[in-house]
Amino acid sequence: MKDQIEELILCDRGDIIPASGKTGLGVEDILTAILDRIPPPKGDPKAPLKALIFDSVFNPFRGIIAYYRIMDGELNKRDHIKFMNTGNSYYAEEIGVLKLNQEIRQTVKTGDVGYIICSIKEAKEVKVGDTITITNNPTKIAIDGFEDVKPMVFAGIYPVDTEDFEELRDSMGKLQLNDASLVFEPESSAALGFGFRCGFLGMLHMEIIQERLEREFGMTVITTVPNVSYHAYLKKDSETIVIVNNPTDLPDPNYLDRIEEPYISAQIITAGDYVGAIMSLCIEKRGILKNQVYLTSNRVELSFEMPMAEVVFDFYDKLKSISRGYASFDYHPIDYRMSHLVKLDILLNAKVVDALSAVIHRDKAYYFGKRICEKLRDLIPRHQFEIPIQAAIGTKVISRENIRAMRKDVTAKCYGGDISRKRKLLEKQKKGKKRMRQVGNVEIPQSAFMAVLQID
Secondary structure, X not given: OHHHHHHHHOOOHHHOOOOOOOOOOOHHHHHHHHHHHOXXXXXXXXXXXXXXXXXXXXXXXXXXXXXXXXXXOOEEOOOEEEEOOOOOEEEOOEEXXXXXXXXXXXXXXXXOEEEEEEEEOOHHHOOOOOEEEEOOOOOOOOOOOOOOOOOOEEEEEEEOOHHHHHHHHHHXXXXXXXXXXXXXXXXXXXOOEXXXXXXXXXXXXXXXXXXXXXXHHOOOEEEOOOEEOEEEEEOOOOOOOEEEOOHHHOOOHHHEEEEEEEEEEEEEEEEHHHHHHHHHHHHHOOOEEEEEEEOOOOEEEEEEEEEHHHOOOOHHHHHHHHOOOOEEEEEEEEEXXXXXXXXXXXXXXXXXXXXXOXXXXXXXXXXXXXXXXXXXXXXXXXXXXOEEEEEEEOOEEEEEEEEOOOOOOOOOOOOOOOHHHHHHHHHHHHHHHHHHHHHOOOOOOHHHHHHHOOOO
């Protein structure tokens, strides 16, 4: 067993402590090792207060409860405190330390991990990584490393029934009370009605929000294809960044100078048997292999740089499939890089369906557009008029499919007689179909829309 642990986490053999929760073996050794190996907290008790916020929760009766660790100084009840990065000031109504339960104290000292209640109503006022200090004797330098949380993945969330829009708004607002990283704003779509454009920290965050909407609020929602935030630059001002979170916000190609997309550094650890298949998948997703290290005789770490847009949709599912679940995946954003990206529009009866628009790499635009057109042709029911389905980049159509019109046999009542009579009836029907196509609207059923989002 020790050999397996040593190979798995690359630790020293002497650091492994045999333990059993059932028999109690090794419990005293673990407690002793904690005291020996984990150093005590350091800090200056006489310095101005400097505390690091590491988490917060929402209490419906008390408001936001912030959790912190005091690095220097001490905090007393009723002190007038300030959050240094947000600039907000509050009174410490209740403070205490964290044990098995919250334990109220009059003073929390250097090295303690505690909580503070200041009647804060909105979670976005308390940011992880912020520094707490006292207004009458503030610290001069905040704790390093604070960054505002920025959404990395964007997607539209719409109620299946448009009448549930207000209920969805209330549900999203309640989720935001204890999840300040959730960002959303109202938007409307011709295909899906009213909904919200939401920003998430990543795909896992998006899945958690979807699950909470269903479990806690009973909301059944439709989520559009997730996309990332792009940087666009215009020809008239090639230095000013235009942030594009929604494909419909992308400037017209005639005014566009270049587009940059976010890149990530990805680390994949897998068994040696699946290295070839994983490398093929990453290269297909426009990845660049940076390093390959054998951790053990059968464990390999692969490092790639790849566009985040290729990861947010189905990369993780494909990675788990080809590795039979034996691959771990981790990534962090690095920078923005220029890419040959285009906006792909889907047109039904010459009208753009905004909810199906996508920003995609030019090399993949034809395949993606062709697949969507073919799926829509099979899924949209036939109408009284012919429906052209087109995939277009700007004004250039790259793929087209047609849904044939349902036709009535207008010549059925003609028995014999001159052929010109039948032609007259067919020409009259043709003109009627043309007029109908000019004024007719094409409805996309929800089932068809959800199936389109599952493009391979």
